[in-house]
Amino acid sequence: MSAVVTLTLNPAIDRTVTLDRLIPGAVHRARSVRSDAGGKGVNVARCLADWGIPVAATGILGQDNAAPFEQCLAAKGIDDRFVWIPGETRTNLKLLDLGASDTTDINLPGLDVTPGILETVRAVLVDMTAPDGIAVLAGSLPGSLPADTYARLTRELKARGARVILDASGPALAASLAAGREALPYAIKPNRHELEEWADRPLSGLADVIAAARALRASGIPLVAVSLGPEGALFATEAEVLHAHPPATQVASTVGAGDALVAGLVAGLHEGRPLADTARLALAFAAGKLTGPGANLPGRDAVEAIARTIRVEEAGP
Structure with a gap:
């Protein structure tokens, strides 16, 4: 068993192409190209390993191109519990526009996952998750799996006493939030757009985001963290609502930034930090x-130095 386990049911090899400027319809000459073993749960595990927290990772990989994942997980010291199936893990394209400091994602379809394969992964996940541990369920679902997959896994893990952190979107998130209190995760990390989808209305100002986060927390989720891009992030519990402001940062790549935020949230929970320190x-x-x-952290001293510069303020009771 492991104190922290991540699940990635739809991993990807992230191929990042760096361009001076992305112009639709034009021919481009890339500055550089790099490939990273990715997928949200994999990225979270990589950052946690960089921080020094023992972590296991499971999910589904295509056996025809599993080598990049094997190499990455071994290099990071992550306990590799992935299930291999025939075929290739998908490749996602990420077009990094240096001129706009923005990234355009092109996500390809994933592997065809049968109920039998999912049952194998479920057994590994449950076996690896300690009763008082943290399980991170992250990323999209392969199209062959039902939308309530995360809800069913969460219900079982909660029954064992684990805290489930869910980072999903679309139908998978909607199904989890509608599955009843016994299937609600301990924490979720929607971005503003995903929160708007749940609230079914625009959330143009911070007060609107706070109101929606409170409503979501009141539904039975102990911790709601909302990523707000350049505005930082909001963290809502029953006792307090905090707004954490990001530091000035020279951006090299936005790939995996949201996953790193989830990893930091998990690290704070694992270490028992107060909400402000976790934020x-x-x-x-x-x-x-x-x-x-890539989804990598600088040294621990560098991360701690950044944390000391981050301003956190109360945003409401």
Whole structure:
């Protein structure tokens, strides 16, 4: 068993193409190209390993191109519990526009996952998750799996006493939030757009985001963290609502920044930090990742130095 386990059911090899400027319809000459073993749960595990927290990772990989994942997980010291199936893990394209400091994602379809394969992964996940541990369920679902997959896994893990952190969107998130209190995760990390989808209305100002986060927390989720891009992030519990402001950062790549924030949130929970310190750590993870390519953190001292610069203020009771 492991204190922290991540699940990635739809991993990807992230191929990042760096361009001076992205112009639709034009021919481009890339500055550089790099490939990283990715997927949200994999990225979270990588950042946690960089921080020094023992972590296991499971999910589904295509056996025809599993080598990049094997190499990455071994290099980071992550306990590799992935299930291999025939075929290739998808490749996602990320077009990094240096001129706009923005990234355009092109996500390809994933592997075809049968109920039998999912049952194998479920057994590994449950076996690896300690009763008082943290399980991170992250990323999209393969199209062959039902939308309530995360809800069913959360229900079982909660029954064992684990805290489930969910980072999903679309139908998978909607199904989890509608599955009843016994299937609600301990924490979720929507961005503003995903929160708007749940609230079914625009959230143009911070007060609107706070109101929606409170409503989501009141539904039975102990911790709601909302990533707000350049505005930082909001953290809402029953006792307090905090707004963490990001530090000034020289951005090298935004790939995996949201996953790094989730990793910082998990690290704070694992270490039993107060909410304000957890918020600082989450934003420091994200800011630290922004300074380099791939889902990697700088050294621990550098992350702690960033955390000390992050301003956290009360946003409401």
